[in-house]
Amino acid sequence: MEKFTTHEGLVVPLDRANVDTDAIIPKQFLKSIKRSGFGPNAFDEWRYLDHGEPGMDNANRIKNPDFILNQQRYQGASILLVRSNFGCGSSREHAPWALQDFGFRAILGESFADIFFNNCFKNGLLPIVLPKAEIDALFLLTQSTPGFRITVDLAAQVVNRPDGHKIPFVVDAFRKECLLNGWDDIGLTLRQAEKIRAFEAQRRIEQPWLFA
């Protein structure tokens, strides 16, 4: 997994609540058996004026000029600012894959759906929950300041605004460690292989029907 320590980048505001994973990456793109290449189809139905299908040349499709990610001032954004319940709906990891492939490294919002939140951490994409007042202020600043950039410092657990305002955030210690080091979860878990084997052996005795 790609490490995450600090990240400085341009912020793009996606000002709507309950953005679901069907919107982040529509189902027709889930037919791929690869992990990469989803970026051009992130937010496909909002981003393009035509209907997207796998295999299309996305460079030649007509973009929706009203959609925020298509606006000139937000080109190159790597920090996504969202409202509440972002990533609700399906468990498709294609959603964080698409956001990461698009170029995002961090998402700041009032709240996230559980499965999406969890999936982000597996991919070096950092979702950060901030109080509503801080998110409201960031929306105002981003919209009123062309080229508005912030720095996310995971080690210090703080978001640094250019005006010096610091916004602390909470992250699970274990997840933080994994991200800072770019650790592979599976490798970590396999260090407990003996414990897993012992647990399994006991379970086989107590509930043999589970091992039919």
Place this chain on the structure above:
Amino acid sequence: MSKTLYDKLWENHVVHTEADGTALLYIDRHLVHEVTSPQAFEGLKLAGRKPWRVSSIVATADHNTPTDHWEKGIQDPVSRQQVETLDANIHEVGALAYFPFKDKRQGIVHVIGPEQGATLPGMTVVCGDSHTSTHGAFACLAHGIGTSEVEHVLATQCLLQKKSKTMLVKIEGKVGAGVTAKDIVLALIGKIGTAGGTGYAIEFGGSAIRALSMEGRMTVCNMAIEAGARVGFVAVDETTIEYLKGRTFSPKAGDWEKATAYWRTLVSDADAPFDAVVELDASEIAPQVTWGTSPEMVAGIDANVPAPEDFNDPVKREGVARALEYMGLVPHTPINQIMIDKVFIGSCTNSRIEDLRAAATVAKGRHVAANIKLALVVPGSGLVKHQAEAEGLDKIFLAAGFEWRQPGCSMCLAMNDDRLLPGERCASTSNRNFEGRQGNGGRTHLLSPAMAVAAAIAGHFSDVRELTS
């Protein structure tokens, strides 16, 4: 100290705990389908790892499979490749059971697990699909996972988890005639919102839940994720145990007594503390229909479409305005005057035998309205289809003008050819009414199977209680 059912299920699976409380949970059952597994099998192979316990795996192809003309195979080459990749992966690693495309037991993964007795009380059940919460109906700790976690479970038989808060949803009283499990769960989501359960494990209790069949409980738990909760479950009772008797993977004679004795302990202790309690009066729930692009945008059949001005929160008001525009609806329109184009009866929410029986009861002797372009009935599995045909339900549907299809996820998410065209409006028994969910530009209204048939017959949403009373 008294414990909730969630505490008991959790503690029974903890292998190891990190300093910050992150636990390694043992996984008993791993359900696998074609969409979210190929990258996990590939990752496993690239890392040179072997699956930990293949006898935990039950696999099927469901999301991409066509629901008609099976003799032609899967026409879409991209879909076909995904299904064939699953075939190859399971062929290579093995599984407790695999029901490939065209197998008579193939079907929606959340229908076949319980049907086969592969979902048993007290299990942890995971699948790369958010509707895995369905299995909570059997007092399982069951939830959806992403593909990285699918790989993690394949490699280690465990998942890294933080314990959730607990919520008791207590639904007391008796539902009126024509009101079903689907209406109960939609009413709940309308009350607490699609993020109301975020961070919680929901236990569904109360007399209205106890009165539900296992099929009804599965419908309720299925949509726990639509309330934001990854897991939703119901305590074990005689209904649970009765359902499991004699199923393929249920415990056999020697183990049955021991298993059921354990299962009966899978209830919350009487005075167990919950972090939150939500109460609903079942007798006040009317048949529900969603009007927007989120399952929380829902109302009773006798209500009107709301106006953005009805909401104080500016973000919510904006969301409602956008939803009404997408849905092509005018504020204050009575819901029972909204005309529809298509009807879909199916999905992991409502495609079990009881759902088809309820739908057929309303359809019997009636006919789909002239303005309906397509009315689909898609059974949840080959075995459900077989059972329905044995009961003559297929003939009732066909006589009423419905199409009777092969099992699969179908138009719930439109990964196969069953889909809405832009602007088409659908009465659907599925679980998500998001923009484009049933096809680019399509407009989805969620409701129960009986209400879907009532809408098909009237050509617009209609109160099933007036048809059946």
